[in-house]
Amino acid sequence: MKCRRCREPAVIELRRHNAAFCGDCFVHHTREQVRKAIHEFAMIQPGERVLVAVSGGKDSLGLWHLLRELGYDADGLYVGLGIGDYSDESGRYARDFATKIGGKLIEVDLPADYGFDVPDGARVAKRAPCSACGLSKRHIFNETAIAHGYDVLATGHNLDDEAAVLFGNVLRWETSYLGRQHPVLPAAPGFARKVKPLVRLGERELAAYCVLTNIDYIIEECPMAVGNKHLRYKEALNTIEEQSPGAKATFFLRFVERAQERFADEAAEERDDLRPCAQCGAPTPGDKRADAADPRTAQRGSQPICAFCRLQSRATRIPLRVAAHEDGP
Amino acid sequence: MRVVLRNPRRELDMPAPRTVEQLLQNLDVVPESVLVIRNETLATRDERLTDDDVVEIRPVVSGGAV
Numbered sequence: 001m002k003c004r005r006c007r008e009p010a011v012i013e014l015r016r017h018n019a020a021f022c023g024d025c026f027v028h029h030t031r032e033q034v035r036k037a038i039h040e041f042a043m044i045q046p047g048e049r050v051l052v053a054v055s056g057g058k059d060s061l062g063l064w065h066l067l068r069e070l071g072y073d074a075d076g077l078y079v080g081l082g083i084g085d086y087s088d089e090s091g092r093y094a095r096d097f098a099t100k101i102g103g104k105l106i107e108v109d110l111p112a113d114y115g116f117d118v119p120d121g122a123r124v125a126k127r128a129p130c131s132a133c134g135l136s137k138r139h140i141f142n143e144t145a146i147a148h149g150y151d152v153l154a155t156g157h158n159l160d161d162e163a164a165v166l167f168g169n170v171l172r173w174e175t176s177y178l179g180r181q182h183p184v185l186p187a188a189p190g191f192a193r194k195v196k197p198l199v200r201l202g203e204r205e206l207a208a209y210c211v212l213t214n215i216d217y218i219i220e221e222c223p224m225a226v227g228n229k230h231l232r233y234k235e236a237l238n239t240i241e242e243q244s245p246g247a248k249a250t251f252f253l254r255f256v257e258r259a260q261e262r263f264a265d266e267a268a269e270e271r272d273d274l275r276p277c278a279q280c281g282a283p284t285p286g287d288k289r290a291d292a293a294d295p296r297t298a299q300r301g302s303q304p305i306c307a308f309c310r311l312q313s314r315a316t317r318i319p320l321r322v323a324a325h326e327d328g329p
Numbered sequence: 330m331r332v333v334l335r336n337p338r339r340e341l342d343m344p345a346p347r348t349v350e351q352l353l354q355n356l357d358v359v360p361e362s363v364l365v366i367r368n369e370t371l372a373t374r375d376e377r378l379t380d381d382d383v384v385e386i387r388p389v390v391s392g393g394a395v
Contacts, residue, residue: 001373001374001375001376010373011370011371011372011373012364012371012373013373013374020373023371057391058389058391059391160390160392161392164392202361203389203390203391204361204362204363204364204389206389207364207387207389208364208371211364211366211371212371219335219336219387219388220335220336220337221336221388221391222391225391225392230392231390231392234362234390234392235359235362235390238359238361238362238390239359241361242359242360242361
């Protein structure tokens, strides 16, 4: 098999592009896909400061590397989730990579800084571990980006992640989630702009990019993610992709191009209804069912408590403070 | 040929099939879900294998919380 660009022996085949590439041309291809995504969706403007959420895995470390290669002012953020040896090891990969590239890495530790870990949070809240993990990460990413004055928060969500999320949202016709599923979520009061520069790259491409550029990443999967729904959706989509190369890209990228806008109004209405959390000030819709069931929450009237603060309070058994943030953070 | 599998890491010794593609078929692995690294270099599906090769089949599917 020969490289499509230079005709040297290929090291990777991308059936979706009906192409194969040698190492150097594949790295070029990967950078161009990220450059194209950033440009196409106006993700990052020249001179903006970017905070990259890094987990120690291939996607986030690859993203940090790619953004710096493309000339962006990008720092890393690692959140320790307290998932035993897995968190210890993933943190080491993130720190070693930051040292290797001479990058600034901000570290936040869920157990040390917020008093609970993901396994405990999932147990007390009766949530799936991935749900408690995602909720905690989204909260901390946003809070840290705002607190440190970054213009943009970049995450390593790739084409496979987005196709799997879309698949799940369509299976359940989660129309407000569909309205929010876009490579860019604009900044709003209390929210940093969030971008996903890897949406044009599959996770196999990210893994290959890391191998070819000598990025050491954690290969083992999170022990708490085994068998989750998201992984099952990916498995189903990969089986389809094997028979119809390009199916995942068509599914997601055409959704963004042709359908996402149709659901955007519902998502915008929900965003307009957000109010500052009485505990931390982050924008939140609150939890009307919880308010009805919990008189302490109901007493706060128009001041909702965000899902993260409720999770933290349950996990740490520390009662919520009554505080007012009328104007948000 | 030695085959290195991941999650959890384990190793198998087996006679080399003719190509990477056949190896993946024999192991019932969907090619889209892995990288194949033959003697520490990425390998395409059509690459020939020999009994002296060390081949890592590295899963690329990851993610729980999104």
